[in-house]
Amino acid sequence: DQQVKQNSPSLSVQEGRISILNCDYTNSMFDYFLWYKKYPAEGPTFLISISSIKDKNEDGRFTVFLNKSAKHLSLHIVPSQPGDSAVYFCAADDMRFGAGTRLTVKP
Amino acid sequence: DAGITQSPRHKVTETGTPVTLRCHQTENHRYMYWYRQDPGHGLRLIHYSYGVKDTDKGEVSDGYSVSRSKTEDFLLTLESATSSQTSVYFCAISRRGAPPEAFFGQGTRLTVV
Structure with missing residues (x-):
């Protein structure tokens, strides 16, 4: 039973606009949620995390929002850049990952 | 970059043969993980280890076994x-701190013919 779900397999945005990637979870006991970015032929790399006691965490162009009542988190990238084109995975602190969302940022 | 190395990076093998993939770390992290990445499924956890000789099953463990006889090495056997x-198989390491950030290897592409 997948406890972390990413329901959008792909997203395409224009350079300079906002990218919003979504993730849903089922287990309210998770302490942390994390986002990873993956380029082709490379391993995933950690991007940003959020503690379950917070509702927002910001790091430069990347912001993660957590809505505990909806069991939903989202990653906002503003402004989006072509170099952000990658697959983004959300994960919970039990090291289970979502299926990923492929982001394409068009110049 | 975290010191984590996977070997081999590519392998082609025949159906029915045993295969062992190696993950080696130089970070002395307690936790190590094996994942497989498949289209439409993302990263799925196969097995993980929380210490020497301490391992447990993940989401897709059937047909796989693991061993960890030293902190630095985590072997995955088909x-x-x-x-x-x-x-494509990925190894990851983590201290399980706050946040429990993980570091991944470069991956091993395995083809079974």
Whole structure:
């Protein structure tokens, strides 16, 4: 039973606009949620995390929002850049990952 | 970059043969993980280890076994490779701190023919 779900397999945005990637979870006991970015032929790399006691965490162009009542988190990238084109995975602190969302940022 | 190395990076093997993939770390992290990445499924956890000789099953452990006799090495064995095990395999390490950030290896592309 997948406890972390990413329901959008792909997203395409224009350079300079906002990218919003979504993730849903089922287990309210998770302490942390994390986002990873993956380029082709490379391993995933950690991007940003959020503690379950917070509702927002910001790091430069990347912001993660957590809505505990909806069991939903989202990653906002503003402004989006072509170099952000990658697959983004959300994960919970039990090291289970979502299926990923492929982001394409068009110049 | 975290010191984590996977070997081999590429392998082609025949159905029914045993295969062992190696993950080596120089970070002295307690936790190590094996994942497989397949289209439409993302990263799925196969097995993980929380210390020397301490391992547990993940989401897709059937057909796989692991061993960890030293902190730095985590081996994944396909006991009798099948075509459904053709995949890209990633190893990861973590201290399980706050946040429990993980570091991944470069991956091993395994093809079972």
